[in-house]
Amino acid sequence: MFNFFKKLGPGVLFAGAAIGVSHLVQSTKAGADFGVGLIWALLLVNLFKFPFFQYGPKYASATGESLLEGYKKLGTSILHFYLLISLTTMFTIQTAVTIVTAGIASSLTNNIISVELWTIIILIVCSVLLYFGKYKMLDKMIKIIIFILALSTFLATFLAFNNFSHGFNLSQVLPKNNIEIAFLIAFMGWMPAPLDISVWHSIWTIEKKKSDGIQDMKTTLFDFNIGYLGTIALGISFMLLGYFVMNSSNLSFSSSASTFANQLIEMYTSSFGSWAYIIIGLATFTTMFSTTITTLDASPRAMHKATELIFNKKINNGYLYWLFFLVVGTITIFFNFNSEMGTLVKVATIVSFITAPFYAIINYTLISSNHTPKKYRPSKIMHILSIVGIFFLLGFGIWYLSTLKLFI
Numbered sequence: 007m008f009n010f011f012k013k014l015g016p017g018v019l020f021a022g023a024a025i026g027v028s029h030l031v032q033s034t035k036a037g038a039d040f041g042v043g044l045i046w047a048l049l050l051v052n053l054f055k056f057p058f059f060q061y062g063p064k065y066a067s068a069t070g071e072s073l074l075e076g077y078k079k080l081g082t083s084i085l086h087f088y089l090l091i092s093l094t095t096m097f098t099i100q101t102a103v104t105i106v107t108a109g110i111a112s113s114l115t116n117n118i119i120s121v122e123l124w125t126i127i128i129l130i131v132c133s134v135l136l137y138f139g140k141y142k143m144l145d146k147m148i149k150i151i152i153f154i155l156a157l158s159t160f161l162a163t164f165l166a167f168n169n170f171s172h173g174f175n176l177s178q179v180l181p182k183n184n185i186e187i188a189f190l191i192a193f194m195g196w197m198p199a200p201l202d203i204s205v206w207h208s209i210w211t212i213e214k215k216k217s218d219g220i221q222d223m224k225t226t227l228f229d230f231n232i233g234y235l236g237t238i239a240l241g242i243s244f245m246l247l248g249y250f251v252m253n254s255s256n257l258s259f260s261s262s263a264s265t266f267a268n269q270l271i272e273m274y275t276s277s278f279g280s281w282a283y284i285i286i287g288l289a290t291f292t293t294m295f296s297t298t299i300t301t302l303d304a305s306p307r308a309m310h311k312a313t314e315l316i317f318n319k320k321i322n323n324g325y326l327y328w329l330f331f332l333v334v335g336t337i338t339i340f341f342n343f344n345s346e347m348g349t350l351v352k353v354a355t356i357v358s359f360i361t362a363p364f365y366a367i368i369n370y371t372l373i374s375s376n377h378t379p380k381k382y383r384p385s386k387i388m389h390i391l392s393i394v395g396i397f398f399l400l401g402f403g404i405w406y407l408s409t410l411k412l413f414i
Contacts, residue, residue: 012218013225015145016063016210017233019300022148023206024199024237025155026103026297030290031266032193033241037248038259039186043179044193045242051194052238054395055201057388060230061369062204066211067226068382073208074311076372082316084368089312091202091361096305097335098354103301104128104336106267107294113268114287125340129333132299136329141213144303148296155292156240162286163243165278166250184409191406192355198237200358201365206304209311223382251277267294305332359406363399370396 036044062073069076077084108124119127135143181190207230215221251273252259260266267290274286306328314321321327343350370392374383384392 014149014229014232015214015218016207016226017229017231018152018236019144019148019210019233019304020059020199020203020207020230021152021233021236021240022296023203023300023304024297025152025240025293026199027106027294028193028196028198029237029241029244030106030293032196033244034248034252034270035189035259035266036193037245037250038252038255039189039248040179040181041175041177041249041253042245043177044190045245046178047190047194048197048238048241048245051197052234052241054391054398055198055366056234057384057392057395058201058366058369059199059204059207059234060227061373062207063211063226063230064223064382065369065373065378066208067215067221067223068379069377070212070215071208072212072311073205073369073372074308074315076377077368078315079377080368080372080375085312085316087364088202088205089309089316091357092305092309092312095354095357096309096332097339098350100298100301100305100332100336101339101350102354103294103297105340107291107298109265110267110287110291110294113271114291122341126337128295128298129302129336132302133329133333135299136303137326141210141303142217144299145214145217148300151292151296151299152236154288155296156236158285158289158292159240159243159247162274162282162289163246163250165282165285166247166274169277170250172254187409191402191409194402195355195359195362195406197241198234201362201369202358203304204365204369205308206300209304209307213307247274302329302332360403363396363403366392366396366399 033048036048065076066072074085074088077088104125105121107128108121111124111128112119112121135147139147181187211221211226247270252270255273259269271283271286271290275283306325309328310321310324313324339350370384372378374389
């Protein structure tokens with residue numbers, strides 16, 4: 007059992023980064039509004055994104071390089087584009103996930119400490135842990151967090167199912183009106199995560215090799231599959247929670263992540279009693295805390311590596327500079343542009359959606375090229391799935407842009 011957990015690492019970090027607002031809010035809201043009618047969408051989008059997420063750790067394990075080093079081999083302009091995209095989104099995304107985590111923490115402590123103060127506390131605690139513990143600490147800690155998250159979420163789902171008095175309806179649905187279509191786009195676009203996380207995963211794979219020694223391809227792919235299947239299982243669990251607890255309530259649910267989480271906690275507690283508060287509280291808080299700390303680690307690592315590759319020089323303590331820059335930027339946005347967070351998140355969402363085909367094409371091109379050892383290039387099935395996935399993401403991006411007015 008110990009060896010099993012020791013093998014895990016980057017895949018669990020991927021799960022920690024992916025299982026956030028997309029699961030806590032989007033999956034639960036899907037269950038609340040559509041029952042299990044959108045499971046088809048959850049499974050379909052995870053299938054089509056699977057190859058492009060897998061190519062991150064696979065390339066890193068095969069070559070000993072991150073995807074960013076591979077991107078440079080395909081052309082330095084790709085690295086410049088990556089840097090520009092990341093600078094456009096990293097502060098907004100970090101602020102958004104931290105605010106949600108802080109909102110849940112404030113609610114769980116009966117609002118004794120304000121959301122503003124919780125935001126600063128969470129950022130400082132995460133930064134100190136990352137500064138002193140580095141990758142090895144993050145690797146160990148995220149396994150504990152994800153274990154607690156999975157256990158509490160599955161337990162909450164089981165309790166909700168036992169208390170569910172209505173007939174279980176497995177009918178699948180296709181959204182009909184503009185509001186439902188807008189939700190479907192957001193749901194599929196963020197599930198399980200934006201594709202740029204494949205870059206983070208490749209960097210974590212390299213760090214795992216440095217930390218634990220040899221990490222062969224079999225172990226790397228096993229770790230990835232565990233993390234990826236975990237995100238799917240938890241996505242379904244949160245959808246079932248929404249179905250069992252919220253679907254028949256006829257209430258209007260907030261689009262704000264922290265407010266929505268509080269609604270879920272309150273409804274769950276009212277259904278099962280105050281003793282269940284800690285279970286759903288743990289599930290919601292660990293969901294967002296895992297996202298907060300993994301994104302706070304990954305963005306500085308990726309930006310540090312990208313700037314080193316662009317300037318062709320080693321930058322001492324570059325990770326710490328970028329970590330400090332991200333924390334200061336996050337706090338600045340929170341206190342000065344809080345009223346504009348909706349607009350900032352919308353911009354980050356648009357960028358994430360329209361760049362998904364870019365990451366898919368670049369990752370597929372790199373893993374299929376001479377830069378990857380022949381035996382680790384995609385199989386015929388993965389080639390087909392990749393090509394279909396690229397067309398899916400291109401079509402999805404065009405669909406998203408054509409219906410953008412629905413979000414305004």
